[in-house]
Amino acid sequence: MNLTNYDAINWNQVSDMIDKATWEKLTEQFWLDTRIPVANDLGEWRELDDDHRWVVGHVFGGLTLLDTLQSEQGLAALRQNVQTPHETAVLNNIQFMESVHAKSYSTIFSTLNTNEEIDEIFEWSNTQEFLQKKAIEIGNLYMDSTVDPLKKKVANVFLETFLFYSGFYTPLYYLGHNQLTHVAEIIKLILRDESVHGTYIGYKFQVGMRQLTDNQQQDMRDWMYNFLYDLYDNEEKYTHLLYDTVGWSEDVLTFIRYNANKALMNLGQDPLFPDTASDVNPIVMNGISTSTINHDFFSQVGNGYRLGEVEAMNDNDYRVQRPNANKDINQAD
Ligand SMILES: [Fe+2]
Numbered sequence: 001m002n003l004t005n006y007d008a009i010n011w012n013q014v015s016d017m018i019d020k021a022t023w024e025k026l027t028e029q030f031w032l033d034t035r036i037p038v039a040n041d042l043g044e045w046r047e048l049d050d051d052h053r054w055v056v057g058h059v060f061g062g063l064t065l066l067d068t069l070q071s072e073q074g075l076a077a078l079r080q081n082v083q084t085p086h087e088t089a090v091l092n093n094i095q096f097m098e099s100v101h102a103k104s105y106s107t108i109f110s111t112l113n114t115n116e117e118i119d120e121i122f123e124w125s126n127t128q129e130f131l132q133k134k135a136i137e138i139g140n141l142y143m144d145s146t147v148d149p150l151k152k153k154v155a156n157v158f159l160e161t162f163l164f165y166s167g168f169y170t171p172l173y174y175l176g177h178n179q180l181t182h183v184a185e186i187i188k189l190i191l192r193d194e195s196v197h198g199t200y201i202g203y204k205f206q207v208g209m210r211q212l213t214d215n216q217q218q219d220m221r222d223w224m225y226n227f228l229y230d231l232y233d234n235e236e237k238y239t240h241l242l243y244d245t246v247g248w249s250e251d252v253l254t255f256i257r258y259n260a261n262k263a264l265m266n267l268g269q270d271p272l273f274p275d276t277a278s279d280v281n282p283i284v285m286n287g288i289s290t291s292t293i294n295h296d297f298f299s300q301v302g303n304g305y306r307l308g309e310v311e312a313m314n315d316n317d318y319r320v321q322r323p324n325a326n327k328d329i330n331q332a333d
């Protein structure tokens, strides 16, 4: 391709206000893993038995792999098909934060685990069958230039709003019991980012979906639900592998079905599973509802993270009137 001209990005002419609102939300909730005093959890960590420590280490290994995939391929794939230059800027922001997420698990490992344990966790993550299957299935969609760009958005939202949650369950469970609260603080910051990412990418999917014919939309829906079934089937096996020894598998499966429904809502689709928030273990919901704890950004003396005044995303953040639309977009966090 030979360029004949190149356009500068003009933030004073924004055609989709969702781009601007998302940029502002993401930059205001920026954070770094190195500012969280994870070592404060060492006392509680040493009191856990081997089975529970194994679960914590390996769910974080799995999450590291998925965030690595997002940082290396997921956002790069979406950047190939943007509607606006501001969308590219938002995706750049998301991509950097995925690198922060992936790195933050290493910050946790280096505090809680021995070098031998860390090596084993990465060896496991890089070879475990069910974990690798999800990374490969999603990664193959991202990296294949012949795949419909809308399907890449679906894959992205399924990863962001569904596949992370078998892993998020563990730190949220401990947070609900007021244990490992600094580790959980990192996860809550990641979760807050993923919530915005899933909502934004889901919104861009809905914009693209509206440009399809009824038949094309139906084909997309059929593909999407089949793909979700396929991922859920694998997620069941992954969950049993991780959680059977500590007896949490059924609770985790309820939680991931609840989040699968949220992923579908982000994509503007009907829920698939009967599970709702009231079915999820209330201790885990309690962990989710805990807002991030304030702490002193510069001295790290606090027990949470503080940079500017931020709050969790809610529906009102997306009630932005777009120039060419007169109704609110569908979204779920
Ligand atoms: Fe992430």
Ligand SMILES: [Fe+2]
Binding pocket: 070, 098, 160, 193, 194, 197, 198
């Ligand atoms: Fe993300």
